[in-house]
Amino acid sequence: MSIESVAAIGNELSAQMGALTGVAPPASAFENLLVSIEGVNTQLLAGQKVTAQLASAPPESLHRSMLSLEQTRLSFELLLAVRNKALDAYQELMRMQV
Amino acid sequence: MGLFGVLDISAAGMDAQQARLEVAAANLANAQTTGTRGASLYKPLTVVLHSDMPKGAQSVAGLTADSLPRPVVAQTVEMDVTPRLVYDPGHPDADARGFVAMPGVDPIASMLDLISISRSYEANLRAFDVTRALLQRTLDAGSHR
Numbered sequence: 454m455s456i457e458s459v460a461a462i463g464n465e466l467s468a469q470m471g472a473l474t475g476v477a478p479p480a481s482a483f484e485n486l487l488v489s490i491e492g493v494n495t496q497l498l499a500g501q502k503v504t505a506q507l508a509s510a511p512p513e514s515l516h517r518s519m520l521s522l523e524q525t526r527l528s529f530e531l532l533l534a535v536r537n538k539a540l541d542a543y544q545e546l547m548r549m550q551v
Numbered sequence: 552m553g554l555f556g557v558l559d560i561s562a563a564g565m566d567a568q569q570a571r572l573e574v575a576a577a578n579l580a581n582a583q584t585t586g587t588r589g590a591s592l593y594k595p596l597t598v599v600l601h602s603d604m605p606k607g608a609q610s611v612a613g614l615t616a617d618s619l620p621r622p623v624v625a626q627t628v629e630m631d632v633t634p635r636l637v638y639d640p641g642h643p644d645a646d647a648r649g650f651v652a653m654p655g656v657d658p659i660a661s662m663l664d665l666i667s668i669s670r671s672y673e674a675n676l677r678a679f680d681v682t683r684a685l686l687q688r689t690l691d692a693g694s695h696r
């Protein structure tokens with residue numbers, strides 16, 4: 454959704470951000486978010502497998518299992534942080550006086 | 552992959568130390584075995600560690616955590632040490648003079664190895680922990696609520 458009178462500001466802003474960071478603004482931020490959620494889900498499933506292996510048989514190397522679990526946990530927390538940010542922004546917008 | 556890549560480097564270090572520990576344990580465990588007619592006498596083993604690029608990375612030019620060299624077990628080789636001869640004429644594996652050959656495992660060197668392995672593993676674990684803590688704290692910085 455874009456409102457024409459303000460869309461120009463957004464375009465200007467993303468162009469400036471692009472110039473600042475050297476990264477082209479994403480085509481659709483929400484689409485990117487969905488892709489990363491899928492990535493985190495894959496991580497979670499991998500973590501589940503590791504946990505099952507830990508429970509059923511002594512692991513080949515404990516530190517590798519821990520590495521995998523730790524990566525899973527951190528990527529999920531990152532997703533959670535992004536989600537909280539997005540929700541905060543949304544709520545902030547909803548509180549705005551019109 | 553940034554800091555996640557650093558975690559992987561530390562894990563590779565722990566892999567290497569685990570391989571050393573396995574060999575050290577095997578040497579100590581087999582120290583009292585004797586050679587039989589069927590199987591030859593156990594020879595103390597040692598691990599040769601090399602530093603290698605991870606698969607896919609060509610050079611260190613990029614210098615990201617994903618392309619940095621990490622330790623790999625190049626090979627596990629038998630050490631060329633003379634067997635220890637123990638005089639035990641009653642032993643079934645004793646030779647004509649009554650001596651039994653046992654692997655030349657050096658107990659003092661083995662103990663030193665164990666200390667070195669333990670400390671190296673701990674060092675890698677510490678690096679792992681520091682990276683993990685930094686990742687966690689960076690995530691916490693994003694949620695000050």
